[in-house]
Amino acid sequence: MGFSFVSESFQNALDRLFETAQKNLNSKDDETKNWANKVRSLKEFFTNRTLEYLDINLHETKKWNLFDVSQLADSIIANDLLHLKYGALSFYVYLKEWEFRRGIKENEQHNPIVRSFYDFIYTEKNQRYLEFKTHYDFVDELPFVICGEIYSDSKLSEIRNFLEEKDFSDFNSFVETNTTTFEMIKKWEESFDEKKQAVLDLEKRLEESKQTYDFVLLNKGFKELYEQKKAELKERRNGYSSFGATLAITPLLLIIFSFIGFWLKGEETLKYLLYVMFPVSTFMLIILYFVRVSLQHVRSVQSQMMQLELRMTLCQFIHNYAEDSEKLHKKNAAGFEKFENIIFSPLVSSDDKIPTTFDGMEQLAKLVSEFRK
The missing domain is CATH 1.20.120 (Four Helix Bundle (Hemerythrin (Met), subunit A))
Known part of the structure; x- marks a missing residue:
């Protein structure tokens, strides 16, 4: 059935999640405190503009209600640590599909807050993989799902069939001819630059000769x-x-x-x-x-x-x-x-x-x- 990032229920759920994080920033429990700080650090990321972009482009994530923070069980919301964990893992899923869709590689992520958040999730994954196995597996399979979505597109199939049916020998010949032409033009440009410099040198010498002659x-x-x-x-x-x-x-x-x-x-x-x-x-x-x-x-x-x-x-x-x-x-x-x-x-x-x-x-x-x- 799916969910929407721009719905009022989703916005209210985000507000409750950030309130829980704000409340536990100075918690005596170190684990709760760490999760609260990581969730609170992403508050500036979820602006109205970002939510609109996520709602338009995160096709796979929207299919699963598991990742909708507005549909968390009351027992999870009542427990601050679980509430923060489920919220943070949902954010992790959102960010990953957002990056895959935009073509951003993980090693090219320049936002220090996002990088710090990823490092924290990877540490938790190594230590408690089974606790949120569904979230981690979904993210690992997400690139293959997106690639399958792209390659199974009917428009792409039409383009592929069109390319297979056409004879591009003339086009290849044209490209080779153009390559030769471009090389000749490049040589002409280099020769032109040399001749231009020679003319400038002659002009300078003539000017000096004129001044001397005067x-x-x-x-x-x-x-x-x-x-x-x-x-x-x-x-x-x-x-x-x-x-x-x-x-x-x-x-x-x-x-x-x-x-x-x-x-x-x-x-x-x-x-x-x-x-x-x-x-x-x-x-x-x-x-x-x-x-x-x-x-x-x-x-x-x-x-x-x-x-x-x-x-x-x-x-x-x-x-x-x-x-x-x-x-x-x-x-x-x-x-x-x-x-x-x-x-x-x-x-x-x-x-x-x-x-x-x-x-x-x-x-x-x-x-x-x-x-x-």
């Missing part, structure tokens, strides 16, 4: 500008030398011609010298002015060449500017700011200090006006 181009630009300034310095020095030579030769020639004139003409030569002195003096002042301008140009070009040499030296010192600029800024912001100011600032020249030709002519004009006065 810095080389910057250095090359500085070198080309340096060569231009070098040629310009040579031209400026030649101009400076020409003006300097003219400034030195002019008075010397004047002195030589004066001696020759004095030797040939005597004192009359002095009269001509007075007429020649003013234009020669003006000419020498003009040449002196251009000597000064040429000297300033030479110094300016030399200063720019020194700045270019400094930039080329810094380019050789820092190669990964595009990649390392952020790191360098964080480590030494002030120092790297000075580096950028040097590299990317315009060349400093002395153009503001070089007098223009027009300014020089104004100065000569003022000098001539002073002589007239």
Whole structure:
């Protein structure tokens, strides 16, 4: 006929059983005390949700009224020790079919309370097997009963007959083909990963080459500008030398011609010298002015060449500017700011200090006006 785990009578019987266990937790009789503690430890297990699951899935246990705690005899209930023993052995049957149905192996049971309960029941089984032989034998035969239930299912028989009637040679061939295909795909994936890594390595090398090349181009630009300034310095020095030579030769020639004139003409030569002195003096002042301008140009070009040499030296010192600029800024912001100011600032020249030709002519004009006065 069977029983139900969700019936009111079963719930009331559970409550009476747990009350008996609670009452004997500190019993003077050690045996009663031990059984009371084991039964009381499973109280949290029997929730409404668990009872519903047991009622749906424990088909074999429900067939036997022997395991229904609500149908225990009054003589058993009146004896606290027997009441606890029958209740605990019924729990043992419930838990075992529950585990078999869910596929939980005994060595995989992680609930310490359940494991402790099993250990206690196994000890009692070894010592007093005959007292609850029916319960123990039922649990031992339960796996075979459940397996027989599964294999005798009509749906399983239909599936088995269907598999026996069908020819699965094509399916086996398909599986073998798929296995070969999967192996090829796996090899392709491994080859793809290798090629992907090779491409990433090439990308990294190209990026490094690009950064190096960019810095080389910057250095090359500085070198080309340096060569231009070098040629310009040579031209400026030649101009400076020409003006300097003219400034030195002019008075010397004047002195030589004066001696020759004095030797040939005597004192009359002095009269001509007075007429020649003013234009020669003006000419020498003009040449002196251009000597000064040429000297300033030479110094300016030399200063720019020194700045270019400094930039080329810094380019050789820092190669990964595009990649390392952020790191360098964080480590030494002030120092790297000075580096950028040097590299990317315009060349400093002395153009503001070089007098223009027009300014020089104004100065000569003022000098001539002073002589007239």
